[in-house]
Amino acid sequence: MATVTLEKVVKRYGPIDxxxxxxxxxxxxxxxxxxxxxxxxxxxxxxxxxGLEEISGGAVKIGENIVNDLPPRDRNVSMVFQNYALYPHMxxxxxxxxxxxxxxxxxxxxxxxxxxxxAILGLGDLMERLPGQLSGGQxxxxxxxxxxxxxxxxFLFDEPLSNLDAKLRTQMRTEIKKLHQKVKTTVIYVTHDQxxxxxxxxxxxxxxxxxxxxxxTPMDIFHNPANLFVAQxxxxxxxxxxxxxxxxxxxxxxxxxxxxxxxxxxxxxxPEGTAVTLGVRAEDLAIDGHGRIGSHISTIKAAVNLTExxxxxxxxxxxxxxxxxxxxxxxxxxxxxxxxxxxxxNMESIHLFDKTTEKRL
Amino acid sequence: xxxSHGTRKIYLKWCRWIGTFLAMSAICIPGLWIxxxxxxxxxxxxxxxxxxxPQDLNFDHYAAIFSSDPGQGAVPVWSxxxxxxxIATTSTLIALLIGxxxxxxxxxxxxxGKDTMFLGFMLSRTVPGIALSLPxxxxxxxxxxxxxxxxxxLIYVALNLPFTIWLIDGFFRQVPQELxxxxxxxxxxxxxxxxxxxxxxxxxxxxxxxxxxxxxxWNEFALASQxxxxxxxxxxxxxxxxxxxxxxxxxxxMCALAVIMIVPALLLTFIVQKHLVAGLTFGGVKG
Numbered sequence: 001m002a003t004v005t006l007e008k009v010v011k012r013y014g015p016i017d018x019x020x021x022x023x024x025x026x027x028x029x030x031x032x033x034x035x036x037x038x039x040x041x042x043x044x045x046x047x048x049x050x051g052l053e054e055i056s057g058g059a060v061k062i063g064e065n066i067v068n069d070l071p072p073r074d075r076n077v078s079m080v081f082q083n084y085a086l087y088p089h090m091x092x093x094x095x096x097x098x099x100x101x102x103x104x105x106x107x108x109x110x111x112x113x114x115x116x117x118x119a120i121l122g123l124g125d126l127m128e129r130l131p132g133q134l135s136g137g138q139x140x141x142x143x144x145x146x147x148x149x150x151x152x153x154x155f156l157f158d159e160p161l162s163n164l165d166a167k168l169r170t171q172m173r174t175e176i177k178k179l180h181q182k183v184k185t186t187v188i189y190v191t192h193d194q195x196x197x198x199x200x201x202x203x204x205x206x207x208x209x210x211x212x213x214x215x216x217t218p219m220d221i222f223h224n225p226a227n228l229f230v231a232q233x234x235x236x237x238x239x240x241x242x243x244x245x246x247x248x249x250x251x252x253x254x255x256x257x258x259x260x261x262x263x264x265x266x267x268x269x270x271p272e273g274t275a276v277t278l279g280v281r282a283e284d285l286a287i288d289g290h291g292r293i294g295s296h297i298s299t300i301k302a303a304v305n306l307t308e309x310x311x312x313x314x315x316x317x318x319x320x321x322x323x324x325x326x327x328x329x330x331x332x333x334x335x336x337x338x339x340x341x342x343x344x345x346n347m348e349s350i351h352l353f354d355k356t357t358e359k360r361l
Numbered sequence: 362x363x364x365s366h367g368t369r370k371i372y373l374k375w376c377r378w379i380g381t382f383l384a385m386s387a388i389c390i391p392g393l394w395i396x397x398x399x400x401x402x403x404x405x406x407x408x409x410x411x412x413x414x415p416q417d418l419n420f421d422h423y424a425a426i427f428s429s430d431p432g433q434g435a436v437p438v439w440s441x442x443x444x445x446x447x448i449a450t451t452s453t454l455i456a457l458l459i460g461x462x463x464x465x466x467x468x469x470x471x472x473x474g475k476d477t478m479f480l481g482f483m484l485s486r487t488v489p490g491i492a493l494s495l496p497x498x499x500x501x502x503x504x505x506x507x508x509x510x511x512x513x514x515l516i517y518v519a520l521n522l523p524f525t526i527w528l529i530d531g532f533f534r535q536v537p538q539e540l541x542x543x544x545x546x547x548x549x550x551x552x553x554x555x556x557x558x559x560x561x562x563x564x565x566x567x568x569x570x571x572x573x574x575x576x577x578x579w580n581e582f583a584l585a586s587q588x589x590x591x592x593x594x595x596x597x598x599x600x601x602x603x604x605x606x607x608x609x610x611x612x613x614x615m616c617a618l619a620v621i622m623i624v625p626a627l628l629l630t631f632i633v634q635k636h637l638v639a640g641l642t643f644g645g646v647k648g
Contacts, residue, residue: 051546052546071545071550072546073547079542081543083537085537085542086543087543087558088540088562099547099548102549102553146543
């Protein structure tokens, strides 16, 4: 276990900066997920920590040591790659024991630790197989096993689940979380999937265009997104948006002419005349007669486009303020497309973003 | 007339067999004829009309070329064999070593002028070797390396290298780069990552590049006939010329020497062919 510290870390390819001087502190045994759209610099950051990419500026520390100039082998990190990167000419047992063999551990020690890792990940029956004879999930497990036998200071995961089908992904996600609870090693995990980030992380680091946009616990980020980008990126279904202007007496006038009444503390916070983007999560909208939310509500009306039944609830899509909105309907009933519904907006949970800076108000 | 599905299938099967037989005949009959002729007396080889079924098979030609009497058709087979072996083996090893370094560099690194250099390698293959023989002869004469093993090794390394690099580059490209990175994270030096992970996976490709290089050097005639003079460096293909004299050609002896030349090449191909089966890289990464 070790801390990982990034200080003003820069990655430059020729004249182009892809990571712009980011700062981040990761604690002992913490599970941190770097998340963002493709090209945001999250994988590059991970690879700089691993030593697979040169660091163009700033410092990466593992524990107390600056590791900028150390080769990967001297950093005591393990990495699970997106495409597993198992050695195809070695059996599962050889794959697991490879790093220990390179470290010239005794045969008994190697056997013991390989057996230990195999037991944790349930690989017992597969030890003599070659990677080509394994299924995707099994290969993924071997890749994790290879990472844990070394007892590294830090685990690095580079989109490890993106090659698996949906069902297996959910299953492996749980296994990774269990594994972390068992071994309690510091984990840095890269993904573009916000659900993985939400479910796995102690803290989420949201990146965009080579910058860190927000760092926080999943709940913190979900409830208090720093800006419009984070608000849209985190949460499923994505946040509903509409443009408007804050008027006098805490009234929010939307572009479509509807007027919503802001909760008192928000009305006090946002100056009159501010052009804003309103953000409402699907959970903060309730169809009339299907649950009640909060004490401070505004009511809107809209025509339904379509519904997606999910069993215990349905997602209801409707046109509002020039874009498509969505809400969850509990105890669902049949709604015909085109039917006008009345919805209650929980004004205590809405988000307002400055229209120009996109920052949360 | 309607032809049933079953009849059609049998018909196609026969067509395939006949096609294969004809193709294999075109490839094998000349070789078979050489082997047969090496065991037949000259009278029978030269008989008109041709004697298709051998009447008299013996080892006379072999005995003659290994005898000590040049009048009987003896040639310094051992010297030629030795030269061929030394030249072909050494040039192949050198070509493989340089080819591995070059192929790896082309597969893994980007550097200035990479594409141009690669194109240059390929273009060098378009020049017929024989066209270079005169300039080479002059340069070699000045350097004093005509009729030496060293000279022949040098020319064969140059001849084989572009193709060797091209082949090995292709095989290293098939080995995913993440394997090297995984090995480095697992504690390997770059050198260990190469030898323990990438090399074993590209081994089959390197073996096939080796066979190509060996066979090219082993069978090459045009340049060797210009640049070798004596038993000091004459190779087996050039040795075949010993059987031609002003008025006659000793076909039997020539065929016997040709057989001696073919056997090691066949053996080598046979031994290495199990390494030629590619596909070992399957399964390491998501396909």
